[in-house]
Amino acid sequence: MTTQILSVTNQIPEYCRAMSSSDTFHFSCNSSVACFNECCRQLDLALTPYDVLRLKNRLKLDSGAFLERYVIVEWEEGMRFPHCYLTTVDDGRGSCVFVKEQGCSIYDDRPAACRAYPTGRGASRRVDGTVTEQYVLLREPHCLGFATGQQHTVPEYFQTQGLADYNRYNDQLLQLLHHPHVRAGFRPNRAQADQFIMALYNLDFFRRELMTGRLKMKQPLSPMEFRSLSAGDDRPLLLLAVRWLLQEYFDEYWTSTGYRKINSAA
Template sequence: MSEITKLKETILKEYPRLTLDDKLKFSCHCGLKCFNSCCADVNIFLTPYDVMRMRKHLGISSQEFIDEYTLLPIDRNQKYPVVVLKMSETETKRCPFVDETKGCTIYEDRPWACRMYPVGLASPKESEANAEEEFYFIMEEMPCEGFGEEQTWTIRQWIENQGIEPYNEMGTHYKDLVMHEKMENIPEFDPKKIEMFFMACYNLDTFRRFVFESRFLQKFEVDEDTQKRIRERDEELLKFGFEWLKFSLFGLPTMKIKSYVLEKKKIEMGLAV
């Protein structure tokens, strides 16, 4: 069993389940002795939206960000590729974006996990026999003086204060993909599907070239307004990529193939009338 799976099972079985209206006493600031301590030697999984925001903040390409700042953990229990922030290779293994005195140097575009801390969100799998809703929990594994501060929040107030809403909105689109019931029916991704998934989710520069410089638009019906939006806005391209993956991986009707392409395929298969 992987460490990720073990942690999830522990959270589901042992952690108190909180709602948006439950309260949290916490504050993090440079006056704490442990300031920035939680930003070292830690596994921070990056969402596609995290990668998009961080690389734009740095002004570099998706590929440059992936090569310089991420790792791709190998877990045979993980069907689709995930991305982890690469810690520095120093003895402290500090986050590459943390300055000892200034703190986070990409604070405005820091990842979802960093914004949420010390609040976590668990998403149990749903089934007809045992449907469970998402719940929040508090992570207190590491010594943190922030829990001794007097400031009190509800979980709802914390989420609003940390600017998490756009991350959650994009996260909903991503979860619609990776938690889709058809994902369970895929035993494992072959190399081609892994490449497709990674490109559409994490390497948006390459995905944009794929859409506009290959035969993609000759095959799929994509109206001019959508083309303009995905050409100009990474957020729109990311959502478009999720829909394309649902079509390509699960066969869902989220994309429309042009009629002449379908007719040509029927002829090739000897199905034309």
């Protein structure tokens, strides 16, 4: 099982080939395909913050409880930021905790990588803030879904799989992940790595800390951000978490014209 690429690298995984936005492929995945559910085994599924937002709300869990029950956090030497992975079942096959014989039990809120399979997307942020995309097609030996199915381009396939919101919110993280200081070699210390997981993945805790004043924003909240705190709206809160991390790491925030120092704001 592949994972969606959040930032572009120079290495394409085995069985992958680069795709343009106009290249086509045939693919179908349903219970009539003999390999149904096999892509949910031997799982190495990285979760984005928006994935966790959708899953914890689907399961009606506090984000902290979701992380404790379903997420493995890794932060090893060479990693810029911690990675979160979905736990698997100890069945000798590394199966997804949410896969059942009849298919995915949380299908409507499945992670971006599951939606994108068998394609992948890389996103890169230019200095002016625009995002460029790179696509790949993954043809793993076990997958029989290429024998039949409708013809797609990758952008068309993304639309059918409901990836628009996932890509929109995941791309907001590039303000942080592709910050000039990060490109120049910045690596968070342990406390900053903990802040990264807390703000982006443990949103319910992040909300409580802001509401009680234990965490501070150096800029006033917009009306939408203030409503997200009081009304429990997680999507604008996730964007606020990105802004808070930029503040804590670099004392900066993002505008349509680029990064600005907070203490120089008008």
